[in-house]
Amino acid sequence: MNEWLDPLLLSRWQFGLTTVYHFLFVPLTIGLVTTVAIFQTAWYRTDKAKYLQLTHFFGKIFLINFAMGVVTGIVQEFQFGMNWSDYSRFVGDVFGAPLAFEGITAFFLEATFIGLWIFGWDKLPKGLHLATIWLTTVGSIASAYFIIAANAFMQNPVAYQINEVKGRAELTSIGELLTNPIAIAAFPHTIFACFMVSAGLIISVAAWHLSRNQHLETMRPALKFGLWMMVIAGALTTLMGDQLSLAMVQAQPMKMAAAEAMYHTATGANASFSIFTLGTPDGVSELFSIRIPYLLSFLSTHTFDGTVEGINNLQEQYVQLYGPGDYAPIIWVTYWSFRWMIGLGIAHILVAVAGLWFTRKGKSPQTWMWKIAIWSFPMSLLAMSVGWVFTEMGRQPWLVFGLLKTADGVSPNVSGLEILISLIAFTLLYGALAVVEFRLILKAVQKGPDDAPVPDPVSGEIKHTTTVY
């Protein structure tokens, strides 16, 4: 019984659950708001009805999703203090600033201008109304930067000094904190991945309608847009992922070793990347594996004769540095989440390239191809989630790498029972809302875009109806 009421374990599950859940909505918010802004800009510049229809159609899906992102985000802001008070005391002087910046500069912008966009169709001039969706976009992307900069401090602490008396980390340079190499690399990687998720949604939705031969005049351009967005965002995500892994090897060599389940330091051809391992990936009994020689060396150092440190070697170093303890994350989690992230990412790019090929010059693909395309959205969300699982689980056992262990960050005065109650409450509420949200999005998707609006015969302008809840 007491094992089940371990505050550390329960707090970790709760943080993991609520954060992964929150981050199902965030990438779609960031990606879709940008997409909707692009569609609305296209309408603004061309006056073509199909772009307005797409703006409203994807705008509606965006809003259903946005509401969930907003409300689950409040939990994130509160639970550092609620469940991780010793962590908050330790890092607040450093970590609090980017969070406050996020709120002051990004969240206010996003929350205000989304209201103006939703309800402002008939109240604002066309150009100003377009500006509101772009300002919402700026707000949501800026918030991503600040939260990634805060997260980067946990991966690779910079710009701090330790105050022994207070027992905390103290900020020494805000510029250095916000230009943490991990943040510089992780931010574009994450943003382009968000665009992949949005592209995935557009491809899924368009494929579903086109396979039924309906809404052709809007869904054909939507599909083309989604496919190109996936190819471009996919290529950039890959490129930035490569930059991130270089920075990661510098900051957290253990994470790279754990990503490859590589126990012994290897150089050149021996620093191979295994695509698939059969057997136990703990390195003890490998039955079969497909390996690409040199690839891990290249990924880690951008040279073919680089040396990649192994888990056991790093473990020895860390014991000398930080004292006795186990400094490796859970290897099977890092190994497989890393592979699923990369594998799904590449699969998406390939599907999109194939899609562009099979729909060139108005050609119609086979039925089975549509069926694959429809999976773009859930699979891109999965890739996003496992990517974050890798990033955060690969940081373990550290909460702040080299400075504070996860076990030392948990609130000492919150009981296991209290956390169990909150964990159950969040699980039930989040579960119920997931069902509602999924059904609402499905309904909105299946209904398809509204008919093209009819312009006023005299002025030629489109009269927008008042939006109400």
Add this chain to the structure above:
Amino acid sequence: MELNILWFWIIAAMFIGYFVLDGFDFGVGMSLPFLGKDDTDRRVLINTIGPVWDLNETWVIVAGASLFAAFPEWYATMFSGFYLALLLILLALIARGVSFEYRHQRPELKWKKSFDTMIVVGSAVPALLWGVAFGNVVRGVPLDADFNYIGSFFDLLNPYALLAGLTTLLLFFTHGVIFVSTKTEGDIRVRARSLAIKSGLVTIVVAASFLVWTTLAYGTLASGILAAVAAVALITAYLANLRGNERTAFGLMAVTIGFAVLTLFASLFPDVMPASNDVANSLTIENASSTPYTLQVMSWTALIAAPVILGYQGWTYWVFRKRIGRSHIEAAVH
């Protein structure tokens, strides 16, 4: 002035912003069973805050993050100490927020009614519990030498804190109902005004008792003056509403809430979380704050951002300044 003093009052200002703005959202939410005779009425009510509830709610996120950055120890002690209370607030805010967005997604009355219930509960719970939380902060809670709260959830439900909760609940309710009277037209506007006349009386009695208790038990001369201003503003708001000056009444309700929050912060100062068991364990603006460097960085950010934020938020309210009535709802598409 020391920056930690400045940030103590900036935190106060952020909570004033939050309580004044989301306060009337809570009031509007709680008024659904009283003013919403049918679905159209309820939609009128919800649409008075439709475009702005999200930006209003964001004030608590910014206040929380600023608390974390400026006073990490205060943030850590309060949020871990009030764990279950904050959990209830979070669940309520989640339920309320999605309900605004989801209730109109389907036409069935049963669907809408279940979201209405979530809006009412999701508004009442935070309106009550924020008062309970701040009441306990002012009253003092047992803290150990590491500033960790060592009481239980039920210790938070003491008479003073419950009165504080009832005060915020009633203040927000009346504030929201008066807001409805400034934002609607027709029958609902009239009914809102007369509801505020009734609830206003109860609010005055409860809020006055709370302010007197605060002043006598925890107050200073300064907090006493602030409490008096709050009380006078509340009574004047009531009289203004009685005379049909809805907008003046609303403005005075905002002043009341602002000065009530100032009363609490002035009673606290220079503590931020007094320990009820041992003064040595109290968190103060000195031992709870971040370094001068961090506060300096934050001060510049706030200084530059504040006029911009207040500017675009004020403009938003101006864009949506028109009154809403049943005809607007009936004319809209969905």
